Amino acid sequence: MAAGLDLSSGGCLEGDALRKARQVMTDNKSITVTYDTNEDSNQNLGIGLGCNGIIDVMIEPAANAIGLYHEIVKMIEPVALGTTFTGEKYLMTFNTQSKNKIEERLLSLFETKQSHTETIDNVEVFLELIQPGFKLIIFGAGSMRAP
Numbered sequence: 001m002a003a004g005l006d007l008s009s010g011g012c013l014e015g016d017a018l019r020k021a022r023q024v025m026t027d028n029k030s031i032t033v034t035y036d037t038n039e040d041s042n043q044n045l046g047i048g049l050g051c052n053g054i055i056d057v058m059i060e061p062a063a064n065a066i067g068l069y070h071e072i073v074k075m076i077e078p079v080a081l082g083t084t085f086t087g088e089k090y091l092m093t094f095n096t097q098s099k100n101k102i103e104e105r106l107l108s109l110f111e112t113k114q115s116h117t118e119t120i121d122n123v124e125v126f127l128e129l130i131q132p133g134f135k136l137i138i139f140g141a142g143s144m145r146a147p
Contacts, residue, residue, distance in 0.1 A: 013055070021059050030060035030087025032124075056117075058126070060087045078131050080106035085124040 013035055020033055035055045068089060072079055075093075082090035082102050092098070092106040101120050106127055109115070115128035 013057075017057060017059065024059045024061055028061050028064075030058060030064065030085075032056055032058045032085040056085075058083070058085060058087070065089070072130055073133065076132050078110065078129055080109040081128050081130055082106050083126045083128075085126075 016035075017033065020031060024031055033056070035057070038052050038054065064087060068091065072081070072091070077093060080092040082092075082105070084102075090102050090106060092103055094107075094110050096103070096107070098104040098107055102123070102125055105118060105120055105125070109127055109129040113129055115126070117124060117126050119125075
């Protein structure tokens with residue numbers, strides 16, 4: 001999703017990421033882009049940040065994920081979400097039975113509560129624990145006075 005893209009790089013990466021986001025929208029296929037600011041070769045991208053780090057950015061079509069995210073928002077329990085760097089998604093609740101190694105690793109998030117990237121069977125996966133949002137409804141009328 002190009003709108004709202006904020007990589008906080010001072011504007012250097014955004015132009016390249018925007019071009020790639022447009023390609024993702026055209027192809028309707030997720031991609032992961034790695035920007036290596038450690039090397040002098042990053043000058044050819046016009047980056048030259050001097051941050052001495054690596055930034056991985058996954059760009060995916062919003063239509064592919066919006067339904068899933070809508071379901072996650074409605075949940076009242078924590079969920080573990082695994083996203084491969086090609087955009088495939090795995091969603092697990094605490095009581096779900098795992099069917100593969102990615103889902104097994106997702107279940108471990110309920111104990112560790114630490115989101116991270118991991119390579120599982122030669123596939124890079126971002127594993128994240130998503131806590132439910134707080135909901136509060138207050139009923140009443142009139143003012144309340146302290147005694």
